[in-house]
Amino acid sequence: MIEIIQADITMLHVDAIVNAANESLQGGGGVDGAIHRAAGPRLFEACRAIPEVRAGVRCPTGEARITPGFELPAQHVIHTAGPVWRGGDRGEPDLLSACHRNTLALAREHGIDSIAFPAISCGVYGYPRDAAAAIALTVLAQARHHTRTPHRIALCAFDRGMAEAWQRAAERLHVDVTSRLG
Numbered sequence: 001m002i003e004i005i006q007a008d009i010t011m012l013h014v015d016a017i018v019n020a021a022n023e024s025l026q027g028g029g030g031v032d033g034a035i036h037r038a039a040g041p042r043l044f045e046a047c048r049a050i051p052e053v054r055a056g057v058r059c060p061t062g063e064a065r066i067t068p069g070f071e072l073p074a075q076h077v078i079h080t081a082g083p084v085w086r087g088g089d090r091g092e093p094d095l096l097s098a099c100h101r102n103t104l105a106l107a108r109e110h111g112i113d114s115i116a117f118p119a120i121s122c123g124v125y126g127y128p129r130d131a132a133a134a135i136a137l138t139v140l141a142q143a144r145h146h147t148r149t150p151h152r153i154a155l156c157a158f159d160r161g162m163a164e165a166w167q168r169a170a171e172r173l174h175v176d177v178t179s180r181l182g
């Protein structure tokens with residue numbers, strides 16, 4: 001089952017939370033900043049230990065990298081770099097799909113059974129909420145269809161507006177979800 005919840009993702013007791021990071025994995029604002037603040041300084045060190053694939057890039061857009069969660073209730077953080085919205089014809093939809101697909105693949109590799117996603121790219125990166133919601137629900141529903149792991153997949157909205165965008169997308173796409181909204 002895919003759950004839609006409204007919460008601060010850093011508080012969730014799940015095996016892994018997903019971080020909407022940037023390619024450097026050196027922290028930032030938004031959910032990236034909140035996760036680093038809650039996880040403590042060792043998260044920054046763990047990210048810095050991830051090898052650069054090219055100057056300043058540890059996690060190319062669309063890919064995912066995993067670290068421990070340190071002081072977070074979640075044991076792991078899966079960092080992914082979403083695309084910056086530039087109008088929609090620069091490969092953004094495929095890259096945002098890849099973020100979700102690669103994150104789930106990495107979660108499966110690590111035996112992660114419960115995972116929570118924030119609204120990747122829907123903040124600073126400016127991705128339109130409804131378009132991003134449709135992509136997230138499509139990829140998560142497809143993954144649900146193919147494998148049973150992670151058993152629990154949650155979409156975690158910080159605000160009600162995003163939770164409602166995911167609900168609308170789930171209805172439109174006939175994806176079975178449960179909602180627990182604050």
Ligand code: APR
Pocket residue numbers: 007008009010020021022027028029030031032033034082118119120121122123124125126127156157158159162
């Ligand atoms: N819990 C859950 N969701 C949160 C939290 C939180 N504590 N804080 C913010 N969010 C939500 C935002 O409301 C938004 O819907 O996460 C979503 C993603 O917004 P951003 O964090 O701005 O991420 P993104 O749009 O992907 O931009 C990534 O911002 O913080 C920097 O280093 C990051 O450069 C990267 C860029």
